[in-house]
Amino acid sequence: xxxxxxxxxxxxxxxxxxxxxxxxxxxxxxxxxxxxxxxxxxxxxxxxxxxxxxxxxxxxxxxxxxxxxxxxxxxxxxxxxxxxxxxxxxxxxxxxxxxxxxxxxxxxxxxxxxxxxxxxxxxxxxxxxxxxxxxxxxxxxxxxxxxxxxxxxxxxxxxxxxxxxxxxxxxxxxxxxxxxxxxxxxxxxxxxxxxxxxxxxxxxxxxxxxxxxxxxxxxxxxxxxxxxxxxxxxxxxxxxxxxxxxxxxxxxxxxxxxxxxxxxxxxxxxxxxxxxxxxxxxxxxxxxxxxxxxxxxxxxxxxxxxxxxxxxxxxxxxxxxxxxxxxxxxxxxxxxxxxxxxxxxxxxxxxxxxxxxxxxxxxxxxxxxxxxxxxxxxxxxxxxxxxxxxxxxxxxxxxxxxxxxxxxxxxxxxxxxxxxxxxxxxxxxxxxxxxxxxxxxxxxxxxxxxx
Ligand code: FAD
Numbered sequence: 001x002x003x004x005x006x007x008x009x010x011x012x013x014x015x016x017x018x019x020x021x022x023x024x025x026x027x028x029x030x031x032x033x034x035x036x037x038x039x040x041x042x043x044x045x046x047x048x049x050x051x052x053x054x055x056x057x058x059x060x061x062x063x064x065x066x067x068x069x070x071x072x073x074x075x076x077x078x079x080x081x082x083x084x085x086x087x088x089x090x091x092x093x094x095x096x097x098x099x100x101x102x103x104x105x106x107x108x109x110x111x112x113x114x115x116x117x118x119x120x121x122x123x124x125x126x127x128x129x130x131x132x133x134x135x136x137x138x139x140x141x142x143x144x145x146x147x148x149x150x151x152x153x154x155x156x157x158x159x160x161x162x163x164x165x166x167x168x169x170x171x172x173x174x175x176x177x178x179x180x181x182x183x184x185x186x187x188x189x190x191x192x193x194x195x196x197x198x199x200x201x202x203x204x205x206x207x208x209x210x211x212x213x214x215x216x217x218x219x220x221x222x223x224x225x226x227x228x229x230x231x232x233x234x235x236x237x238x239x240x241x242x243x244x245x246x247x248x249x250x251x252x253x254x255x256x257x258x259x260x261x262x263x264x265x266x267x268x269x270x271x272x273x274x275x276x277x278x279x280x281x282x283x284x285x286x287x288x289x290x291x292x293x294x295x296x297x298x299x300x301x302x303x304x305x306x307x308x309x310x311x312x313x314x315x316x317x318x319x320x321x322x323x324x325x326x327x328x329x330x331x332x333x334x335x336x337x338x339x340x341x342x343x344x345x346x347x348x349x350x351x352x353x354x355x356x357x358x359x360x361x362x363x364x365x366x367x368x369x370x371x372x373x374x375x376x377x378x379x380x381x382x383x384x385x386x387x388x389x390x391x392x393x394x395x396x397x398x399x400x401x402x403x404x405x406x407x408x409x410x411x412x413x414x415x416x417x418x419x420x421x422x423x424x425x426x427x428x429x430x431x432x433x434x435x436x437x438x439x440x441x442x443x444x445x446x447x448x449x450x451x
Contacts, residue, residue: 007089010099011042013341014090015106016080016277018047020327021308021334022106026073028338033345042072044098046090048079080107083277085301102303102341105277105291106334109270109309109325114146120249120263124151125270133265137162140262144251147267149176150326150363155265157190157366165259167251174365176324179377181389182411185397189366270325272310286312295352296344297337305341307333315352320374320408320426321359328361358426362419371419374426375401375409390440398440405433421447 013029015022026043033041078092089099111123124130142163145152153174156166172183244250247260272290277283284292284300290312297305308330313323323329332355343350361372378385378401390398396414400407407425412418425432432439
């Protein structure tokens with residue numbers, strides 16, 4: 001039946017998804033292919049939302065910008081509904097069929113929701129859902145935020161004028177990024193007034209709760225360990241048991257506490273968007289549900305590549321790199337996938353890009369600059385690694401992870417000015433044993449020292 005659909009047009013390169021990975025991928029294929037016979041290369045991006053995202057400046061731009069920039073690029077505003085790897089074709093939601101020579105799946109991920117189809121449980125994925133959240137926040141008196149990654153961190157810090165209950169199942173906040181020490185450093189920022197704001201609204205209140213038995217001692221106010229059972233009562237005046245008050249939805253945590261709130265924000269990570277591509281094909285999937293890709297961003301299906309949140313990097317990683325579903329990595333993967341696709345078409349050799357040597361991520365949490373390098377949380381290291389920490393309350397937190405005397409990871413919070421020097425020390429793997437704790441001595445100008 002499938003074969004009955006007529007292939008409308010065959011493109012040399014087909015990209016599914018106009019997020020950061022997809023757009024970067026197209027750009028790279030274009031740049032690489034230009035040197036050969038450009039007119040023989042045709043491209044198409046499929047994007048299910050009506051505006052194509054170009055997230056370089058994390059802003060949304062109309063697809064015409066892309067099309068202008070790249071004359072033989074077509075943007076088709078339709079979701080890809082299915083993929084037929086045998087016949088090298090994709091079918092769109094509105095029933096059109098297009099052929100490809102090389103395909104790159106860049107369909108991203110969607111929020112992992114605590115529970116599906118509950119109107120009181122929100123996930124944030126894009127600007128639309130963020131706007132929806134903002135709208136609902138303006139009327140809310142209390143919300144519960146579930147999750148412990150970057151989105152949850154940002155949210156609990158940014159929300160004002162509304163009580164926030166933050167449900168965290170790990171031993172420390174921001175577990176995806178930090179250890180308990182860094183978390184401890186950051187917690188006072190939640191209670192402090194934010195800088196440079198006139199603060200017309202009240203600061204959020206963070207309810208105080210004793211940590212559950214067995215929880216880390218470093219755990220403090222405002223956080224509720226454990227999560228997850230959401231039940232809503234249909235429009236009842238007062239909830240059963242009723243010291244809880246009357247709320248649209250109640251959330252029960254695994255520590256036995258129940259809270260009512262206006263809505264729950266589920267910020268517990270993403271699930272790779274793989275469904276439309278799986279049926280009838282033979283993709284190898286990773287444990288996290290991503291499409292497995294090798295060191296050329298190739299999936300297990302012939303001529304199908306993948307990049308960004310939808311894929312799982314399954315090559316043998318450099319000892320200083322790990323995959324995290326972040327936009328910097330989506331861009332790097334899109335970039336590299338594009339180069340690989342072009343190289344394969346042109347029969348040129350290509351090696352794994354240098355950006356996969358060292359994990360690095362720069363962000364802002366609680367208004368502090370945060371730099372993460374390498375195995376910043378000792379990920380995957382044996383018990384023999386060492387930590388050096390320097391912390392000045394309210395100003396900076398510096399943590400260095402050493403393994404066999406060599407620097408393998410770093411967490412820098414605040415304006416430490418150490419990132420460049422430390423990046424070099426990680427990359428050159430110099431034996432730092434002779435320096436010992438002096439490495440973090442604030443009275444030594446380390447930059448000068450290793451110059
Ligand atoms: P996406 O950006 O998700 O793009 C995928 C695109 O594919 C979408 O446009 C989608 O519409 C389209 N698509 C999906 N399925 C189909 C289909 N079947 N057919 C056609 N099109 C399809 N990372 C950071 O590094 N720093 C941050 O501060 C940060 N903040 C974040 C805040 C939020 C609220 C969220 C949700 C994520 C954040 N991230 C952040 C993560 C970052 O946004 C992602 O890692 C990155 O966007 C992944 O890029 P991508 O191109 O793989 O996927």
